[in-house]
Amino acid sequence: AQKITQTQPGMFVQEKEAVTLDCTYDTSDPSYGLFWYKQPSSGEMIFLIYQGSYDQQNATEGRYSLNFQKARKSANLVISASQLGDSAMYFCAMREGRDNYGQNFVFGPGTRLSVLP
Amino acid sequence: NAGVMQNPRHLVRRRGQEARLRCSPMKGHSHVYWYRQLPEEGLKFMVYLQKENIIDESGMPKERFSAEFPKEGPSILRIQQVVRGDSAAYFCASSPPIADTQYFGPGTRLTVL
Numbered sequence: 684a685q686k687i688t689q690t691q692p693g694m695f696v697q698e699k700e701a702v703t704l705d706c707t708y709d710t711s712d713p714s715y716g717l718f719w720y721k722q723p724s725s726g727e728m729i730f731l732i733y734q735g736s737y738d739q740q741n742a743t744e745g746r747y748s749l750n751f752q753k754a755r756k757s758a759n760l761v762i763s764a765s766q767l768g769d770s771a772m773y774f775c776a777m778r779e780g781r782d783n784y785g786q787n788f789v790f791g792p793g794t795r796l797s798v799l800p
Numbered sequence: 801n802a803g804v805m806q807n808p809r810h811l812v813r814r815r816g817q818e819a820r821l822r823c824s825p826m827k828g829h830s831h832v833y834w835y836r837q838l839p840e841e842g843l844k845f846m847v848y849l850q851k852e853n854i855i856d857e858s859g860m861p862k863e864r865f866s867a868e869f870p871k872e873g874p875s876i877l878r879i880q881q882v883v884r885g886d887s888a889a890y891f892c893a894s895s896p897p898i899a900d901t902q903y904f905g906p907g908t909r910l911t912v913l
Contacts, residue, residue, distance in 0.1 A: 733901055
């Protein structure tokens with residue numbers, strides 16, 4: 684069964700607008716971590732934001748925020764004030780298990796975001 | 801602070817040859833992970849290693865693939881007798897023992913002719 688689902692293969696957004704990239708996850712573990720990575724055309728994986736399952740508040744990092752809805756098992760990424768440089772693939776990932784001790788990540792299939800001038 | 805280093809960045813091999821991919825984790829990181837990314841797909845976990853130990857190799861193909869992380873030196877992902885289907889980007893990530901996240905290297909793009 685898919686553990687991470689990203690239902691939007693591609694998204695378009697106008698420059699300076701906000702955009703939400705969807706991510707739903709499946710786990711029975713009460714302790715887990717959720718991550719978003721950006722992969723530009725150059726290919727590297729850039730860490731954007733992290734949300735722990737026990738965190739009370741939604742994570743924010745600059746223009747990135749994570750809309751964490753635990754009951755719905757969703758962890759959508761919100762990018763505010765989109766820039767042309769935000770055009771890239773975006774991957775949602777999950778790490779299961781307590782204390783973050785050396786667990787591998789499960790990645791979703793990704794969403795390709797294109798920012799239009 | 802140097803990030804995760806991978807080399808080579810690009811590797812071309814003919815069918816039947818061996819491919820060796822190297823990964824040097826970030827300073828202070830003792831855990832290394834290898835992932836494979838096929839074109840237009842997400843990353844798939846292959847193997848998780850600590851120094852001199854393989855902790856989880858559930859994502860490794862049963863044949864031709866092996867990984868090590870010796871006491872000294874980088875982690876090595878070795879693919880013997882490569883086939884065209886091995887063409888992919890191979891990413892290494894590292895973390896300290898207790899970690900909120902994994903930090904990825906730039907990847908090695910393997911092309912099998």
